[in-house]
Amino acid sequence: MEITLTHYLVLSTILFAIGLIGVMRRKNLLMLFFATEILLNATNIAFAAISYYIGDLSGQMFAFFIIAIAASEVAIGLGLLIVWYKRTGKIDLDQMNSMRG
Amino acid sequence: MELYLYIALFAPLVGSLYASLFGGSPKSQHVGIVASGLLFTSFVSSALLLSYVMGGHTVHVELMTWMETGDLYIPFGFVVDQVSVVMMMVVTIVSTVVHIYSIGYMDHDKGFNRFFSWLSAFVFSMMVLVMSDNFAGLFIGWEGVGLCSWGLIGFWYQKESATWAANEAFIMNRIADLGMLIGIFLIYWNTGSLQYDVVFSEIGNLPLVVTTWIGIFLFIGAMGKSAQFPLHTWLADAMEGPTPVSALIHAATMVTAGVYLVVRANPIYDLIPNVGIFIASLGAFVALFAASMALVNRDMKRIIAYSTLSQLGYMFVAAGLGAYWVALFHLMAHAFFKALLFLGAGNVMHAMHDELDPFKMGGLRKVMKGTFIMMTLASVALAGIYPFAGFFSKDLILEVGFVEHHYVIYTVLLLTAGLTAFYSFRLVALIFHGEERYKLFGIHPHEAYKFMLVAMSPLLLLAIIAGSFKMTYYQLVTSLLPDTQYHVHGEMTYWIMTIGTQLFVIAAIVFAYKKYSNWNSVPDGSSKLENSFGYKLLSNQYYIPKFYEEVFSKPYLELSRIAWKQFDLKIVDATVDSIANAIYKTGENTRDIQNGNLSTMLRWMVIGLVVLVSLALAFTVGYNAVGA
Numbered sequence: 001m002e003i004t005l006t007h008y009l010v011l012s013t014i015l016f017a018i019g020l021i022g023v024m025r026r027k028n029l030l031m032l033f034f035a036t037e038i039l040l041n042a043t044n045i046a047f048a049a050i051s052y053y054i055g056d057l058s059g060q061m062f063a064f065f066i067i068a069i070a071a072s073e074v075a076i077g078l079g080l081l082i083v084w085y086k087r088t089g090k091i092d093l094d095q096m097n098s099m100r101g
Numbered sequence: 102m103e104l105y106l107y108i109a110l111f112a113p114l115v116g117s118l119y120a121s122l123f124g125g126s127p128k129s130q131h132v133g134i135v136a137s138g139l140l141f142t143s144f145v146s147s148a149l150l151l152s153y154v155m156g157g158h159t160v161h162v163e164l165m166t167w168m169e170t171g172d173l174y175i176p177f178g179f180v181v182d183q184v185s186v187v188m189m190m191v192v193t194i195v196s197t198v199v200h201i202y203s204i205g206y207m208d209h210d211k212g213f214n215r216f217f218s219w220l221s222a223f224v225f226s227m228m229v230l231v232m233s234d235n236f237a238g239l240f241i242g243w244e245g246v247g248l249c250s251w252g253l254i255g256f257w258y259q260k261e262s263a264t265w266a267a268n269e270a271f272i273m274n275r276i277a278d279l280g281m282l283i284g285i286f287l288i289y290w291n292t293g294s295l296q297y298d299v300v301f302s303e304i305g306n307l308p309l310v311v312t313t314w315i316g317i318f319l320f321i322g323a324m325g326k327s328a329q330f331p332l333h334t335w336l337a338d339a340m341e342g343p344t345p346v347s348a349l350i351h352a353a354t355m356v357t358a359g360v361y362l363v364v365r366a367n368p369i370y371d372l373i374p375n376v377g378i379f380i381a382s383l384g385a386f387v388a389l390f391a392a393s394m395a396l397v398n399r400d401m402k403r404i405i406a407y408s409t410l411s412q413l414g415y416m417f418v419a420a421g422l423g424a425y426w427v428a429l430f431h432l433m434a435h436a437f438f439k440a441l442l443f444l445g446a447g448n449v450m451h452a453m454h455d456e457l458d459p460f461k462m463g464g465l466r467k468v469m470k471g472t473f474i475m476m477t478l479a480s481v482a483l484a485g486i487y488p489f490a491g492f493f494s495k496d497l498i499l500e501v502g503f504v505e506h507h508y509v510i511y512t513v514l515l516l517t518a519g520l521t522a523f524y525s526f527r528l529v530a531l532i533f534h535g536e537e538r539y540k541l542f543g544i545h546p547h548e549a550y551k552f553m554l555v556a557m558s559p560l561l562l563l564a565i566i567a568g569s570f571k572m573t574y575y576q577l578v579t580s581l582l583p584d585t586q587y588h589v590h591g592e593m594t595y596w597i598m599t600i601g602t603q604l605f606v607i608a609a610i611v612f613a614y615k616k617y618s619n620w621n622s623v624p625d626g627s628s629k630l631e632n633s634f635g636y637k638l639l640s641n642q643y644y645i646p647k648f649y650e651e652v653f654s655k656p657y658l659e660l661s662r663i664a665w666k667q668f669d670l671k672i673v674d675a676t677v678d679s680i681a682n683a684i685y686k687t688g689e690n691t692r693d694i695q696n697g698n699l700s701t702m703l704r705w706m707v708i709g710l711v712v713l714v715s716l717a718l719a720f721t722v723g724y725n726a727v728g729a
Contacts, residue, residue, distance in 0.1 A: 024700075026700075094698060096698075098697065
């Protein structure tokens with residue numbers, strides 16, 4: 001069986017769905033980061049696959065950008081997470097409600 | 102000369118603004134002095150302008166453009182010609198006197214500063230009214246005068262009756278102003294201008310029916326301001342205001358605006374003698390009608406107010422019959438003695454602690470000599486005894502009626518002259534002669550401040566000698582107004598008429614004195630006269646206020662109530678409230694979104710994403726479907 005564009009896109013969609021569910025359901029901040037990483041990589045797969053399919057390199061470049069941004073985002077996010085953990089000893093989302101309106 | 106014009110016009114405005122700076126603070130004497138001083142400046146400028154105009158010149162200035170759109174061009178233009186300068190003199194003399202008098206009269210009033218602010222603003226509006234060179238400016242002054250009179254009649258706003266009277270005056274005037282406004286629109290529509298000179302040169306080319314309607318609508322405006330029947334009820338009720346206001350507004354200036362309008366618009370009224378006859382007939386009717394109400398009234402100020410009404414009727418007779426200069430002359434003479442009469446009444450009121458019923462006074466001549474002399478002389482002038490001012494102007498109106506062959510009008514006016522003399526001296530006799538009935542009420546009257554009497558003296562002088570200006574005045578104004586001379590044919594007839602009128606008036610005076618100068622009791626409504634039908638009819642003002650109340654006010658109130666309960670509350674308010682409630686409820690229900698929980702927010706984000714993606718999808722599909 002040859003692997004076509006459709007397979008890649010289906011994989012991307014499944015990963016994106018997993019990521020979304022993770023974003024919605026996870027209460028642990030660390031797990032939330034994982035979920036966002038899955039989301040970003042789902043799009044990366046789609047970008048790379050489509051780029052190869054239509055023979056345009058811009059998509060793959062975009063994927064690199066996203067990787068770079070994801071890396072910096074995680075760096076900042078984890079930094080904040082550590083600070084938060086040091087102050088409160090918890091990383092549970094339900095207890096981070098100081099922004100309650 | 103332009104400088105004097107501006108000074109005469111704007112000095113009262115400056116006075117008003119100055120006084121209004123201190124409007125909220127307690128009484129400060131300097132406000133009264135500054136306002137009076139500025140008024141006096143205005144008077145001096147007017148006098149200088151008068152001497153200039155008497156040299157045969159007129160002053161016409163354009164301060165600035167007011168409106169300029171398309172063909173409409175209305176400047177703030179002012180003109181000092183033979184007619185307006187006479188009005189300016191009358192207004193500034195009387196108002197200067199009234200301002201100075203008010204310093205004494207309002208001495209103990211909390212609203213001293215506010216009073217002067219309104220009073221000067223009133224004079225300014227009146228000056229705009231008389232000096233404007235176009236109908237639009239006249240209308241501005243007209244409205245300004247109405248507004249200030251509202252403020253002054255309702256000056257003691259804590260009194261229910263005063264605010265009621267103020268509103269009545271304002272509303273009555275608004276009704277009439279609508280007529281006036283329609284008249285002005287008609288003028289603009291047909292002549293394309295509102296400038297007096299343009300309008301009056303064009304008016305002859307218009308179809309007669311248009312001119313007639315213009316004349317009628319302008320006169321409706323004049324009827325409101327000059328309190329002619331059937332819009333007269335406000336004038337007597339306006340006596341709720343402080344007495345200097347009555348003197349200024351309801352005797353000398355504001356109510357004469359209607360007469361001024363007819364005189365000013367004489368080229369229009371000359372073309373439509375039928376309307377003129379109507380004006381004259383209405384004037385004669387009002388003269389008699391008002392005089393009859395004054396006969397039995399028991400309120401000093403109202404009696405004088407009715408006499409004003411009656412004299413305005415005289416002026417309209419003259420104006421209606423085309424004797425514009427006679428109308429203006431009577432306006433001038435009347436302003437002096439009527440203001441004097443009111444100011445005298447103010448002194449009496451002060452002395453009697455705001456008692457207005459002349460039956461509760463009596464014998465005041467012993468304690469109030471100055472006021473007694475002034476009021477008596479003013480009443481003599483009002484009655485028209487030779488050689489006082491009233492004789493020259495009022496007799497002239499009678500002659501006009503006679504010469505123009507309107508014998509009914511003449512007879513009515515003659516009868517009214519007798520009634521005028523009677524009620525004026527009934528008042529004087531009741532207040533100043535007879536037993537000192539006020540002692541029953543424990544009042545200790547005192548004479549007014551000396552400077553108030555001194556301030557009144559120029560009016561007294563003018564009330565006595567104004568008649569001698571007749572020829573000078575005639576030569577002055579007839580360069581602008583039709584210079585018809587009214588001479589009764591035959592020397593004999595003239596003398597019989599004049600002497601006959603004099604004798605009739607004197608007889609009325611003597612009768613009033615005989616009947617009332619020895620009055621010794623306060624009527625309590627039980628005497629036979631007081632229960633007669635005629636007396637009741639007159640003392641209830643022919644039941645006209647009651648009629649208005651029943652026929653207009655009450656149904657209107659009912660209508661308003663229905664509109665309020667059914668329409669306003671149930672439709673308008675309900676709509677507005679439901680919109681507000683919907684928004685409020687939405688906010689209430691959606692505030693849970695903002696609970697600060699990151700997880701919930703993320704879920705909403707996902708929902709938003711789904712919504713946006715599905716929208717994008719739907720649009721793409723739809724677009725493709727249409728495109729295909």
